[in-house]
Structure formats: structure tokens, C-alpha cells
Amino acid sequence: MSGIVNKFSEERSLHPLTLVYNGIKSSPPLLISLYLAFVQNDKSEWMYSIILIILFFGILPSIILNFIYFKFKITDKEIYIQSGIIAKKNRVIPISKVQNVNFSQNFFQKLLGISRVQIETAGDISAEGVLEFVSVANADEISKIIKYYQSNVDVLGINPTLIEKEHRIDSADGKLFSMNLKDIFIYGALRFRPVFLFFGFWLYSFLQQFSFFNLYFEDVFTSNMKNLQDLNVFYLTLLVTLSIIAIFFISWILDIIWTINTFYGFNLINEKNKLITSGGLLSKQTQTIPFKKIQQISIVTNFLKEHLDYYSLRFYTAGFGLKAKGNDIAVPNAKLQLIYEVIDKIKQYRIPKYFLSISKKSIKRVFIRYLVLLIIFSIVLQYFSVYFWFLLLFSPFLYYFAFLNWKFRGYLFIDNTLYIKYGVIIRKINIIPIKKFQTLKIRETFFQRRLGLATLILDTAAVTLSAETLIRYIDIDVAEKLFDEISENFNKQFNSAE
Amino acid sequence: MYKLDPSIKTVWTINFILKTFFYTVVLFVADFMFVKGSYGDYEFPTGTASFIILIIGIIFSIIFPQLAYKYWSFDVRENEIFLVRGIFTRVKTLAPYSKIQHIDLQQSILDRMYHIAKLVLYTAGTRGADVVIPGLPLEYAEDLRDRLKDVTSVESL
Numbered sequence: 001m002s003g004i005v006n007k008f009s010e011e012r013s014l015h016p017l018t019l020v021y022n023g024i025k026s027s028p029p030l031l032i033s034l035y036l037a038f039v040q041n042d043k044s045e046w047m048y049s050i051i052l053i054i055l056f057f058g059i060l061p062s063i064i065l066n067f068i069y070f071k072f073k074i075t076d077k078e079i080y081i082q083s084g085i086i087a088k089k090n091r092v093i094p095i096s097k098v099q100n101v102n103f104s105q106n107f108f109q110k111l112l113g114i115s116r117v118q119i120e121t122a123g124d125i126s127a128e129g130v131l132e133f134v135s136v137a138n139a140d141e142i143s144k145i146i147k148y149y150q151s152n153v154d155v156l157g158i159n160p161t162l163i164e165k166e167h168r169i170d171s172a173d174g175k176l177f178s179m180n181l182k183d184i185f186i187y188g189a190l191r192f193r194p195v196f197l198f199f200g201f202w203l204y205s206f207l208q209q210f211s212f213f214n215l216y217f218e219d220v221f222t223s224n225m226k227n228l229q230d231l232n233v234f235y236l237t238l239l240v241t242l243s244i245i246a247i248f249f250i251s252w253i254l255d256i257i258w259t260i261n262t263f264y265g266f267n268l269i270n271e272k273n274k275l276i277t278s279g280g281l282l283s284k285q286t287q288t289i290p291f292k293k294i295q296q297i298s299i300v301t302n303f304l305k306e307h308l309d310y311y312s313l314r315f316y317t318a319g320f321g322l323k324a325k326g327n328d329i330a331v332p333n334a335k336l337q338l339i340y341e342v343i344d345k346i347k348q349y350r351i352p353k354y355f356l357s358i359s360k361k362s363i364k365r366v367f368i369r370y371l372v373l374l375i376i377f378s379i380v381l382q383y384f385s386v387y388f389w390f391l392l393l394f395s396p397f398l399y400y401f402a403f404l405n406w407k408f409r410g411y412l413f414i415d416n417t418l419y420i421k422y423g424v425i426i427r428k429i430n431i432i433p434i435k436k437f438q439t440l441k442i443r444e445t446f447f448q449r450r451l452g453l454a455t456l457i458l459d460t461a462a463v464t465l466s467a468e469t470l471i472r473y474i475d476i477d478v479a480e481k482l483f484d485e486i487s488e489n490f491n492k493q494f495n496s497a498e
Numbered sequence: 499m500y501k502l503d504p505s506i507k508t509v510w511t512i513n514f515i516l517k518t519f520f521y522t523v524v525l526f527v528a529d530f531m532f533v534k535g536s537y538g539d540y541e542f543p544t545g546t547a548s549f550i551i552l553i554i555g556i557i558f559s560i561i562f563p564q565l566a567y568k569y570w571s572f573d574v575r576e577n578e579i580f581l582v583r584g585i586f587t588r589v590k591t592l593a594p595y596s597k598i599q600h601i602d603l604q605q606s607i608l609d610r611m612y613h614i615a616k617l618v619l620y621t622a623g624t625r626g627a628d629v630v631i632p633g634l635p636l637e638y639a640e641d642l643r644d645r646l647k648d649v650t651s652v653e654s655l
Binding site: 437438439440442443444446459460483487491494 | 577578584586587588589590591592593594596597621622623629
């Protein structure tokens with residue numbers, strides 16, 4: 001049994017199918033130039049042949065040589081990765097520094113049975129290790145071995161059965177959340193991502209050339225074109241409307257299909273010090289969220305989903321790893337009760353039912369801000385000779401929106417945690433443990449000062465700016481009180497921890 | 499609360515005037531080379547824009563350092579550093595020592611002439627979270643840096 005552990009202590013190469021995969025990956029330029037060279041080639045166009053020769057003698061050997069020169073081994077202390085044909089690169093990652101081991105597979109990789117292994121270390125991006133590619137079985141073994149070495153660094157007796165057992169128990173016990181096909185379907189149906197309109201439009205125009213469903217309308221259209229005098233407005237409108245509906249429908253379906261592809265078999269697993277999400281149909285993804293890196297937790301919904309009682313849970317993490325996305329979906333779509341249960345299992349936050357509201361003066365401030373934007377926009381339109389007075393009729397709506405903006409904002413500071421609620425269309429509740437803040441600020445702009453308002457900013461190490469950790473438009477004395485309270489609690493907490 | 503070293507006003511003024519001259523020259527060259535004669539119906543003599551910039555710049559270089567100095571103050575407390583600053587937008591910043599990643603002491607040529615220094619405290623925060631205190635007397639800044647070096651923590655995320 002010690003075979004598994006010793007398996008990687010000798011220098012090893014990658015899986016041979018890596019050659020096939022890299023070959024496939026770099027084949028499009030090769031195939032295109034082949035096509036150009038042999039099919040399209042006039043005798044004069046010898047350029048293509050040269051490109052072909054360069055590609056053929058450049059790409060293929062580089063794939064093979066890269067494969068030959070790539071070696072890795074895992075000992076009980078370090079992971080060695082050696083690569084490079086001309087410029088050699090040696091990377092040594094101490095086992096104790098490894099934060100987590102991630103796998104990913106796309107469709108082709110899945111067909112070939114190979115997997116990409118990414119060894120992430122704490123913080124330092126330059127000290128990452130990537131193995132492209134090893135077999136799926138090996139990937140699993142690598143993660144087990146690293147885990148094993150990390151847990152028994154100074155134990156000499158090696159007993160891999162122990163690891164396997166431990167591993168199994170971990171993943172069975174810690175399952176926090178999973179989705180079945182129906183859940184994923186609902187999630188996809190509610191996403192309405194605007195990007196997919198573009199794909200929908202593209203597919204629609206692609207399908208149109210086959211003229212399955214608009215033969216009749218095309219007939220009407222062409223006959224009308226001949227006789228512009230009695231162009232049938234009704235049919236034309238119908239045609240346009242139907243097209244738009246079709247595009248929306250197609251993009252909706254595409255969105256659902258894509259969501260199912262991304263989240264099929266989605267799991268959220270709680271391991272000792274981290275959360276692991278995994279899922280995917282054609283391409284599988286595993287993501288690790290170390291607890292220590294979590295800066296902020298968000299419960300996100302929109303006005304439509306809120307009516308249906310669907311929410312999603314996101315974690316904002318401090319930047320690490322190559323992705324550095326800083327925002328990981330932990331629960332894509334679930335009822336609020338379930339989200340609370342998941343949060344409760346991770347850390348005990350009591351999400352408040354009622355929030356303190358921000359100053360009512362914010363309605364005026366936000367309204368004026370919107371109005372100024374509208375006027376500037378109108379003047380620009382006026383420049384292009386469009387009537388702009390007509391747009392000012394919308395100002396009551398702006399006031400209503402400013403009112404909603406006030407209504408949906410709220411905050412609460414209890415148990416060393418700051419809860420911030422905001423958003424009219426997309427609605428969020430941000431949960432920030434105050435020991436995570438880096439700097440604390442009160443900002444009063446010129447206009448805010450005139451109304452006696454201020455913004456309280458809690459800056460955290462979360463990577464994205466979308467992690468909005470500020471309370472806008474609260475009264476200045478309230479802001480100052482909160483400022484003192486937070487800093488006092490922070491000091492208390494930090495000093496007691498030390 | 500402490501104030502900054504008064505010589506920072508002079509440094510700011512000189513910086514502002516240099517910047518003003520730079521933009522005036524750039525604008526004048528642009529005016530002379532490219533925009534000349536293309537004002538349409540309105541005829542302005544060449545160099546109007548750069549002249550306006552020059553005037554505004556000089557007025558600003560006189561007023562801005564005075565006001566900025568007036569509103570700038572900082573406090574070095576037991577566990578944190580506290581700054582207040584801003585003419586139009588007033589900002590109060592609190593940076594706990596335990597969150598400081600590393601510390602820089604910067605001196606430009608002008609700073610060196612007036613024997614002052616700029617202390618920059620880097621945190622792991624996202625939106626411009628680096629805490630900057632300009633215009634500290636050099637000895638004081640060095641002393642503060644050495645004191646802070648001891649209290650900053652490794653575990654800061």
C-alpha cells in the first residue's frame with residue numbers, strides 16, 4: 001500500500017495523452033494552413049507553404065520537447081517541478097505552504113481521461129504549481145498524498161489506507177449543499193443573463209437561413225417590398241415582434257443549457273479549514289475557499305427572485321491563486337431558509353430580520369443626482385436634435401426610484417459583525433466580520449456635508465470592487481458613533497485574540 | 499491631534515506651480531501647432547486657453563496648500579493611526595496597526611530640501627487603502643516608522 005505514497009517520490013513525467021491533447025489544441029492553425037496550402041494554393045502563393053513548414057516544424061517538436069523536459073516529483077517535504085526546453089525552470093513548493101489542490105477538466109480532457117492539477121499556495125501567485133496533465137487517478141492520488149504529508153509531517157510510518165479512510169469520511173460528512181437537476185433548471189431559468197441575448201441573436205440569424213418558421217412572413221415581406229405603396233404594417237410589426245420573442249426565447253433556453261452544463265451535480269463540501277465546490281457536466285470544476293481567506297459573505301437576489309424566495313450565497317475572498325476572481329458562488333440558488341442553514345453551519349451569524357434605515361435626506365440627494373444626470377443626458381440628445389423636454393417627464397419616476405433606493409438600504413452592527421443591505425433591482429445583504437476590515441473611513445463629500453450626511457467605508461481585502469462594504473447616506477453623528485463603536489470593538493476583539 | 503510640518507505648504511505650492519507651468523506649456527504648444535484657426539465662428543487669440551489655465555493654476559497654488567494644511571491632521575494612538583483631511587470631500591481614516599503590511603518612507607527632492615518626509619502605510623485593502631501622511635519632519639517620520647515596525651502583525655487578513 002505504501003506504493004501510492006512512494007509512487008511520486010521518483011521523478012515522473014506527465015500523462016502521455018498530454019501530447020494528444022496539446023496536439024488537438026494547437027491543430028486549428030495547422031489545419032487552416034494545411035487547407036490554405038493544398039486546397040486554395042495557387043502556385044504563386046508559396047507563402048502558405050512556408051507558414052505550414054514553420055508551424056509543422058515549430059509546434060510539433062515544441063509539444064514533444066516540452067513533454068519530455070517536464071518532470072515533477074513529490075517528496076515528504078517539497079514538490080519539485082522542472083520545466084523548460086531552453087530556459088530551464090525549477091520550482092520548489094514546500095508541502096507545508098500548499099493551501100489547496102484544485103482539479104479541472106474540460107470536455108476534451110474528460111474524453112481523454114486526463115486532468116489539470118493546480119497546486120495553490122498562500123497568497124504568493126508566483127509560487128504556484130500547475131501540472132498539465134496527469135491522469136484522473138493520479139490527480140486524486142496527488143491530492144491525497146499532499147494531504148497526508150501535511151497531516152503527518154514528522155511521522156515516519158506510512159499508512160496510506162489511513163488517508164483514504166479519512167478522505168472518504170471528510171467528503172461524506174461535510175456536505176453542506178447539493179443541487180439536483182430540477183434546482184439547476186430553475187436557477188438557469190431565472191438567470192436572464194444579458195450576454196446570452198447576443199448568443200440568442202446569433203443563433204436566430206443562423207437558423208433563419210433554413211427558413212423553417214418564417215417562410216410565410218418572408219413571403220409577405222418580399223411581396224410588400226415590391227409594392228412599397230401598400231406595405232402591410234400589421235404583418236411587418238408581427239414579424240418583428242415574433243423575431244424578438246424568438247430571440248429572447250432562444251437566449252433563455254441557451255442560458256438554461258449553459259447553467260446546467262456549469263452546475264450539473266453541484267456540491268458544497270465543508271472540509272476542515274475550507275469549503276470546496278465542485279460541479280459541471282462537460283467540463284468539471286473544483287474550487288476551494290479557505291475559511292481564513294473569506295472577507296465577506298453576501299446573500300444575493302433580485303426583485304423577481306425575491307418574490308419566488310430564491311437567493312444565492314457568495315463568498316468574497318482575499319486575492320490568491322491565478323484566478324483571483326475573489327468572488328465564489330457557494331450556493332447558486334436556494335430558498336432563504338436553506339441559505340441560513342448553510343451559513344449557520346459555516347459560522348454562526350444571526351442574520352437580522354430588521355435593519356436600521358439610512359437618513360431620509362438621502363432621497364433628496366439621490367434624486368438630485370439622478371436629475372442632474374438626466375439633464376446632462378438630455379442636453380447631449382438635444383445637441384443631436386432630439387426633443388429633450390419630453391425626457392424630463394420621467395423625473396417623477398426618478399423620485400420614486402430614489403425613494404426605493406432609500407427603502408432598500410439598511411445596516412446593522414451587532415455581535416462584531418456589520419450587516420449591510422442595499423439594492424433595488426439586484427438586492428444584497430453583505431455580512432462583514434469587523435475583524436476583517438483593513439481601514440475604516442468616514443467620507444463626507446461637499447454635497448453630503450451640506451445635508452449633514454456621511455458615508456462609512458469599511459475597506460476589506462476582498463479583491464473585487466463589487467464587494468460593496470460601505471454605508472451610504474447616514475447622518476454624520478450616527479456615522480461617527482458607529483465609527484467609534486466599530487473601532488472600539490475591533491480593538492477589544494484583536495487584543496483578546498492575542 | 500497633530501498638524502503637519504508647515505513647510506509642506508511651500509512644497510505643495512512649488513509642486514502646484516511646476517504642474518501649472520507644465521500644462522500651460524503643453525496647452526500652448528497644442529494651441530499653436532494644431533488648434534490654431536479652428537475655433538469656428540468664435541475667434542480667440544492663440545494661447546487663450548493656456549493663459550486661463552495659468553491664472554487658475556496660480557490662484558489654486560496660493561489657496562490650495564493653505565486650505566489643505568488647515569484641514570490636515572493626524573493622531574497616533576495606542577492601537578491605530580487616525581487621519582482627517584480634505585477640502586471639499588472630507589475623509590477620516592482609521593488604520594489599525596495590526597493591519598499594516600509594510601511601511602515606506604518617501605522623500606522627493608523638494609522634501610529633502612525642506613527636511614520632511616512622506617510616510618506610506620500599506621494595507622491589504624482594495625479601494626485605495628494605502629494610508630499616506632505627507633509632510634512629517636524627517637526625524638519624527640523615521641521614529642514613527644521604527645515604532646510602527648514593531649507593532650505591525652503578520653496575520654493581517
